[in-house]
C-alpha cells in the first residue's frame with residue numbers, strides 16, 4: 683500500500699491529522715559531502731555524513747552506524763566501512779550524531795562513494811527511512827566510473843556528470859532498483875542552503891539564498907515512464923536528489939521501510955573571463 687501513495691502525501695496526511703500544521707514536507711537527505719567534487723589531484727579528502735534537511739536550517743537527525751560505505755574506482759570496489767568515525771554535526775537548529783571518513787584518492791579518475799545508512803525511525807511518519815547515497819569525486823579531469831550502474835537496491839544512475847554542471851545547466855538521471863528502471867518515481871530535490879563548515883562540523887546559521895515559499899524547500903518532481911528525470915539547476919552549490927521508496931526492501935522491525943536512492947551533484951558559477959570583451 684505504501685508504494686501506491688507518495689511519502690509526502692502520507693506525511694501531509696499525518697501533519698493535517700495532528701495539531702501542528704505549520705511545518706511543510708520535511709525531506710531527509712543522507713549527505714556524503716566534500717566541498718569540491720572536482721579536484722586537480724588526489725590526496726586525502728574528508729567526507730562528512732550528516733543526515734539532515736539541507737534546505738531547511740540543516741536540522742540534524744541522529745542515526746546509527748552506517749551499514750555500508752565503499753568506493754568504486756575503475757570498476758574496483760574498496761570497502762571503507764572501517765574508516766567511518768562517529769562525530770557530531772550542528773546547525774542553527776540542533777546537534778546530532780553523524781559520521782565522517784578520511785579517504786585517500788590515488789590517481790586520476792572518478793571515485794564513486796556509496797553509503798548505505800542504517801534505517802532511521804521517522805516518528806512523524808511512523809516509518810523507517812534508509813537511504814543509499816552516491817557522491818562522485820573526479821580527479822584530474824579523467825571521467826571513468828560516474829555513469830556506471832552499480833545494481834544497488836535503490837540507485838540514481840546519472841546521465842550527466844554530477845560534478846561538471848554549470849549553474850543554469852541541468853542534471854539528468856535514471857531511477858533504478860537492482861538495475862531495473864522505476865517508472866514515475868517520486869524524487870525530492872533540495873539545495874544545500876546552509877554552507878557546511880568542514881572544520882567545525884556544522885552548517886552555517888546563514889542561508890545562501892532566500893526561498894520564495896515553502897514549496898521551494900523541497901521540490902518534488904517525478905521520473906517519466908522510463909524512470910528518467912531532468913532538473914534545471916538554478917544556482918551554484920550542492921544539490922541532492924532523493925528518489926523515495928524505490929528499493930526492494932519495504933519492511934524493517936515490523937514497520938514500513940522506505941528505501942531511497944540519493945545522489946549529490948555540484949553546480950558551478952558561470953564566471954566571465956577577466957579579459958573578456960562583450961560581443962556586439
Ligand SMILES: [Cu+2]
Pocket residue numbers: 708710735743
Ligand atoms: Cu527529519
